[in-house]
Amino acid sequence: MPEQKNAPLLDVEDLSVAYGPNDVVRDVRFSIARGESLALIGESGSGKSTIAKSILKLLGTDDAEVTGNVWFEGRELLGMPERQFRPLRGRRLGYIPQDPGSALNPVRTIGSQAQEAAALLGETNPDARRSHILSVLADVGLADPVRVYDSYPHQLSGGMLQRVLIGLTVLPRPALIVADEPTSALDVTVQKLTLDLLADLRQELDISLLLITHDLAIAAERADTLVVLRDGTVQETGAAREVFKAPRSEYARSLYSDVPALNPDRYRSQRLLPDNRRRESTANPPRIEMQGVEKSFTTAGKRVLALDGVSFSVSPGTTHALVGESGSGKTTAARLLLGLEQPSAGEIRVNGDPLQGRRRSELRDVRRHLQLVYQNPFTSLDPTWRVSRIVGEPLDRFGVGGNRSRRAAQVREALEAVGLPESFLARRPAHLSGGQRQRVAIARALVLHPDIVVLDEPTSALDVSVQAGILELLARLQRERGLTYLFVSHDLALVRQIADTVSVLQHGKVVEDGPVQRIFEQPQHAYTRALLAAIPRVTASETPTTTIPALSEATL
């Protein structure tokens, strides 16, 4: 295929990838024009990363069978010997990986790795390379390029590392950058800044982008063209606005409705309490109360305040969200409430009773009514136990629930409440999907009939469609059982769907709190506004059926 003026930069034809009998990618085709950005969207197992790695010839195993054609600048890549392909690596085809924390050699300085990248471009004078590198580091918005140059990767934050990686990728001015979930390991505000940087550089240097993401909202905001993938096949391809405005495939439609940022009121009706219950709720004393809570740690001889005068209260049957980025103290607050750690100062009350100055046995009693659902269901369940034992363990631990058969009945009831069939009792976690695991974890929390459930990022390890199912379940359980939730999250869009009241935490301080509606519509603090601005921007005109006035107003 000779290169023509209008020929696409990258043309993927009938790409299939199989590992032995399992084909993970089937007959995928799409093309990217010069200067265009295209997003591959899909959930885990959709084959999106495999496609990216096939194009870059980075699959790294001999047992992957790749068929089809990938044309890049008029040359076919898949059949090309490595010796001919290597000059294209980096120079014409750039790659930005998912987790900046592991993408640089941990035992070498940033500078030495950058030198190596620059040396591949043929510049022989190390000093010339150094000044070139320093100017690129400044271009990607790093305030102190010399310090970054001399640092080791572990001395920089995730956002800074991702800037370094972006800088190293654009250094040779490639024609196409493949970015594999470039921001999913970053905090939300950093995520936005990083995507903005990438967009600016792309414009300035005329680089095309292949963006791999699971986040429809990010894809819609950042790409010209969307390719929706599921189980290795293309469900839908089209201009981002078209796919977004009127998704044709059923899968794209369901994906759309599962994205929190696009559907702020999705669970509102399901969560609404009947009027009498709501009056009761506000009349009763709060279930949880924190008053001026402080917690300090000593690190390297220095005292660090993880929590600094945090106060909030949660009414029965409502959901309170603690929102913040890494290091904000939100997880510390949850740990204090659970009694896993003791506050340095301040008071925590559960059901009106203070947690401090209680005997062990009394604390145990408090904890029975306070259960935790942990962030990662892949590590929070003992892989050697069966579901029946996992869910039944709290009953044994607290010595409640009556005799064997009555306990077994309660375990079955808890499992039914989270929507899992009885046949799951005999399974082990390895035979459950992520969503099913998290349901088991919720069943384990419910079996003691607690009043309060602490949800620590309960869906952050899950795909959006699975997340939607879990959120629906949590909303239903709250309505049926009058549960009080403390919801810890970094995701404001998610919080808007599920919470009644919010405390926004930054550096251990509550910078703003109030009803969720008010926080979203009239944010007072600059940090809250920054968090809101980080929610991918979707203007009302681009949304299909439901309008989201509150959200678009807040993000303007």
Next chain:
Amino acid sequence: MKNQYQRFVLTRAGQAVVVVLLAYVLTFLVISVLPGDSITNSLRDPQRGLSEEEIQRIVAFYGLDKPVVVQLVLSLGRFLSGDLGFSLQSNLPVAQLIGDALPSTLALASSALALAVIFAVAIAYGAHYLPGKWASLLRSVPSLFLSVPNFVIGLVLIELFAFRLHAFTTIDTNSAAATVFAAVTLAIPVSAPLAEVFIASLDHESRQEYAVVARSRGLSEARLFVQHLAKPSALPAVAMVALIVGELLGGAVITETIFGRDGIGTLVQKAVTGEDQPVLQAVVSLSAIVFVAVNLVADLASPLVDPRIELREVVDA
């Protein structure tokens, strides 16, 4: 950072001294609880022809008539002042016996260590970069090396290279050629665990995202190995080297016997058969010192080699 490192060095050095002292005490106690009074037994050996008076003088000199604890303190005091005593068999100073035997053993052990490292790196590199069939063959080499006892390797090498090919003679056992073959014998089993650790960490490192990213920039596999993978995958192997020194000392005893070399190994062998307590005590303490010193160096070097190791007290996060 500077101060922290100094403190780290001092703590580790202090710990090393304690370990050496404990090793000394333990050796002393083990020898003294062995059945029979080894010293007086060997003194009263009729072949030595010592008169009862002479025996009493020696016993008094070494304080052998005193309780074990007092003997220990006296012996430890002499050890700390550098006096290793006299051999019961030859009446020569122990320090002199060790001084004569040490250079030969050091030459053997250090060339064996160098060879073991070369073998391990070659095996690991080959196992990683050669085409499939050869790579899997190389991956089975470490377990082969481990399963063949080192005296068998030694005898095969002597039969083949000394008797058939005449590459070295078994008469001049300290010649350079003989030393090379003795070192190979000692290096082969020692290189096996080293190669296994190196292969495993090379596998691990080459799957890391940073290796993929470096490859995506167009680095060749050879440069990827030298510039990126070699150092991080060598770190666990370096820790392993320190542990292997113990094995080298043990293996040296057998290898010296097979090749008929004079050295610490033969010295120990004679001391054991002759129940020569001062020599045994000195050699064991010396081994402990070498082992502890090598591990101390490895410990002190690791924060300098790996920038991720931070020197600070463990804190709750």
